[in-house]
Amino acid sequence: MNINLTPSQTPSEGSATKSAYKRLRELILTGDLAPGEKLKIDGLRDVLGTGASPIREALNLLVSDQLVVRHEQRGFRAAGTSRQDFDEILKLRCSLERMALRESIENATDEWIEELVVVHHRMTRLQAERSAEFEVQHKIFHMTLLSHATSPHLLRFCSQLYDLNIRYRYLAGRSSDYKGRKVDDEHRQILDAVMAKGMDLADTLLVSHYERTGAFLKDYID
Amino acid sequence: MNINLTPSQTPSEGSATKSAYKRLRELILTGDLAPGEKLKIDGLRDVLGTGASPIREALNLLVSDQLVVRHEQRGFRAAGTSRQDFDEILKLRCSLERMALRESIENATDEWIEELVVVHHRMTRLQAERSAEFEVQHKIFHMTLLSHATSPHLLRFCSQLYDLNIRYRYLAGRSSDYKGRKVDDEHRQILDAVMAKGMDLADTLLVSHYERTGAFLKDYID
DNA sequence: ATGTCTAATAAAATCGATTTTTTATTTGCA
DNA sequence: TGCAAATAAAAAATCGATTTTATTAGACAT
Numbered sequence: 001m002n003i004n005l006t007p008s009q010t011p012s013e014g015s016a017t018k019s020a021y022k023r024l025r026e027l028i029l030t031g032d033l034a035p036g037e038k039l040k041i042d043g044l045r046d047v048l049g050t051g052a053s054p055i056r057e058a059l060n061l062l063v064s065d066q067l068v069v070r071h072e073q074r075g076f077r078a079a080g081t082s083r084q085d086f087d088e089i090l091k092l093r094c095s096l097e098r099m100a101l102r103e104s105i106e107n108a109t110d111e112w113i114e115e116l117v118v119v120h121h122r123m124t125r126l127q128a129e130r131s132a133e134f135e136v137q138h139k140i141f142h143m144t145l146l147s148h149a150t151s152p153h154l155l156r157f158c159s160q161l162y163d164l165n166i167r168y169r170y171l172a173g174r175s176s177d178y179k180g181r182k183v184d185d186e187h188r189q190i191l192d193a194v195m196a197k198g199m200d201l202a203d204t205l206l207v208s209h210y211e212r213t214g215a216f217l218k219d220y221i222d
Numbered sequence: 223m224n225i226n227l228t229p230s231q232t233p234s235e236g237s238a239t240k241s242a243y244k245r246l247r248e249l250i251l252t253g254d255l256a257p258g259e260k261l262k263i264d265g266l267r268d269v270l271g272t273g274a275s276p277i278r279e280a281l282n283l284l285v286s287d288q289l290v291v292r293h294e295q296r297g298f299r300a301a302g303t304s305r306q307d308f309d310e311i312l313k314l315r316c317s318l319e320r321m322a323l324r325e326s327i328e329n330a331t332d333e334w335i336e337e338l339v340v341v342h343h344r345m346t347r348l349q350a351e352r353s354a355e356f357e358v359q360h361k362i363f364h365m366t367l368l369s370h371a372t373s374p375h376l377l378r379f380c381s382q383l384y385d386l387n388i389r390y391r392y393l394a395g396r397s398s399d400y401k402g403r404k405v406d407d408e409h410r411q412i413l414d415a416v417m418a419k420g421m422d423l424a425d426t427l428l429v430s431h432y433e434r435t436g437a438f439l440k441d442y443i444d
Numbered sequence: 445a446t447g448t449c450t451a452a453t454a455a456a457a458t459c460g461a462t463t464t465t466t467t468a469t470t471t472g473c474a
Numbered sequence: 475t476g477c478a479a480a481t482a483a484a485a486a487a488t489c490g491a492t493t494t495t496a497t498t499a500g501a502c503a504t
Binding site: 454469 | 477
Binding site for chain 4: 015016017050051052053054057073074075
């Protein structure tokens with residue numbers, strides 16, 4: 001653990017559980033809490049500045065996201081990572097997102113296309129910086145692509161896998177100079193294909209977008 | 223709520239959280255706790271004979287399973303049901319289990335086939351009664367079919383959807399005389415196809431197995 | 445040295461009480 | 475009568491302390 005922030009400064013925002021959840025989630029996604037690391041309640045109390053109950057609650061919620069694993073009577077750990085896990089997530093994401101994207105395009109509406117354009121614009125604007133804000137918009141863009149599929153459960157799975165994957169991105173980013181990858185062209189092409197309702201083209205582009213990023217990251221994993 | 227059991231008799235088995243989790247899960251799956259029903263901590267304390275903390279913990283774990291929904295600052299509810307949700311789960315299950323089954327067959331080993339035969343036998347033996355024990359074996363059979371796929375995440379999704387679906391089965395079973403459906407032939411055929419490594423046949427049979435059950439249940443939903 | 449039993453320590457799990465928030469009920473007013 | 479503010483009741487969230495369980499460290503024997 002390697003944390004240098006003062007105990008949660010945002011005082012009166014939502015419940016203690018919620019802010020603990022958000023903070024822990026972030027710490028795990030970014031790798032500040034390392035894969036496999038033991039998450040001791042007492043230790044986290046100092047970091048999060050709150051009692052044991054909200055932390056426990058937050059930890060249990062993170063189990064839903066597969067970011068934390070619970071060991072019966074012996075506490076919690078940040079979920080582990082492995083090359084195998086990374087590959088698996090990549091493959092599964094390609095399959096599931098393809099399904100969702102095709103459905104989405106089938107159900108396309110003008111409003112949806114407009115939403116996509118806006119969301120894409122917002123993301124592009126932040127492209128250069130690779131800031132946290134860019135990451136937020138990037139996820140929104142990808143999830144909006146899928147958002148017109150009619151299956152909430154499928155979307156939930158995609159969202160979950162997205163987060164698990166982005167964790168590897170962060171981990172790669174910190175142990176190396178993973179940066180250079182240019183993705184704006186690929187996003188643009190996907191958007192264009194979707195707007196033209198070219199289902200086959202769109203899903204091919206989306207999958208190869210993921211596969212390229214995956215290949216790029218592979219070198220930095222494990 | 224309509225529960226007539228004495229507070230958890232099994233005293234020293236595992237943690238309070240674990241038994242609360244198992245019990246609540248069962249109550250929700252079977253419909254003893256109805257879809258959408260408010261789950262008040264205090265109320266559950268009487269039923270489960272334990273304090274608020276383990277109940278809270280169990281409830282949070284059930285959120286992972288999508289059997290309970292959490293409403294920020296206003297407690298928990300049993301997840302709702304709807305015709306739409308039922309249809310969606312059915313479709314998604316067909317897609318995902320097909321993927322998993324194909325992978326499973328690709329990676330087939332002799333040991334796996336033997337395991338399947340045993341598991342199928344155990345299930346068949348209990349066929350007549352439709353007991354709780356049959357339900358357990360039935361899930362084991364279906365999950366074993368998929369178990370040689372190399373994607374734990376995919377298997378987790380399948381397992382989750384299985385449980386969500388079986389809940390509808392129970393709900394149908396109680397509001398009607400859903401019983402008659404004969405499924406042993408279908409299971410046998412699937413097993414045979416898998417043993418012959420007939421991937422296309424196997425997944426077709428599996429999907430139509432689900433679709434038939436789905437069609438059968440539809441009348442009893444909502 | 446290696447392994448097992450026991451004692452001490454650390455951590456997780458749970459409890460009971462308190463605080464905060466939400467929901468229901470009553471009261472006052474147009 | 476209908477609506478809104480104020481109050482009362484209920485429930486959720488959180489806390490601090492206690493109990494239980496797991497982990498570590500030490501003593502002893504092989």
